[in-house]
Amino acid sequence: MAYDTPVHRPQRPTGWRRLIARSPLLLFRAGLGWVFGGRLLLLHHTGRLTGLDRxxxxxxxxxGPDGDSWIIASGFGPGADWFRNLRARPKTVVQVGTRHHAVTAHFLTPEEGAGIMARYAPRHPRLARRLCAYMGVPVDGGEASFREAGRAIPFVRLDAHTGPRPR
Structure with missing residues (x-):
């Protein structure tokens, strides 16, 4: 799937910035995922080359309307490892708070992403502007510019399902 607007793909954080970026992972591992109140989730994914759990x-x-799906964005674009790994194996597990859910990943179109970003920006204006600046997408604060940014940012919907959890 191609995205309409070419964007700057940010570099991964290193040093102390990487440590800060990875600190929520430590909280999830310590059983403290509930502190994020559903704003963050822990995505388990399988390395497409190594087969290791990531x-x-x-x-x-x-x-989602019934709380049985979550939409996430790839701030590092379609080249992010977790995004590529989900493309290879879309069935996985997420942890939201202290609960685990078996999910299937569905990759949204750029037009769907435009709508999601247009709804997200008014609820979280600072974060929306930051994400766009981080990705090198200019926004003027209007709905049209956030829609354009949403076309450039890959979004994934994780739908919960019943049955055995994938490995």
Missing amino acids: RVVLEVVAH
């Missing part, structure tokens, strides 16, 4: 903490951009 984990990353991501912000929940939107929730």
Whole structure:
């Protein structure tokens, strides 16, 4: 899937910034995921080359109507490891708070992403502007500019399902 607007792909954090970025993972591992109140989730994904279990903490951009799905964005674009790993194996497990859910990843179109970003920006204006600046997408604060940014940012919907958890 191609994205309409070419954007700057940010570099991964290193040093003390990486430590800060990874600190929510330590809280999830310590059983303290509840402190994020559903704003963050822990995504388990399988390395497409190594087959090893990987984990990353991501912000929940939107929730499904029944609380059985979560929409997340790839701030590092479609080249992010977790994004590529989910493309290879879309069935996985997420942890929200202290609960684990078996989910299937569905990759949203740029037009769906535009709508999601247009709804997200008024609720979280600072974070929306920061994400856009981080990705090098200019925004003027209007809905049209956030829609354009949403076309450039890859979004994934994680739908919970019943049955055995994937490995």
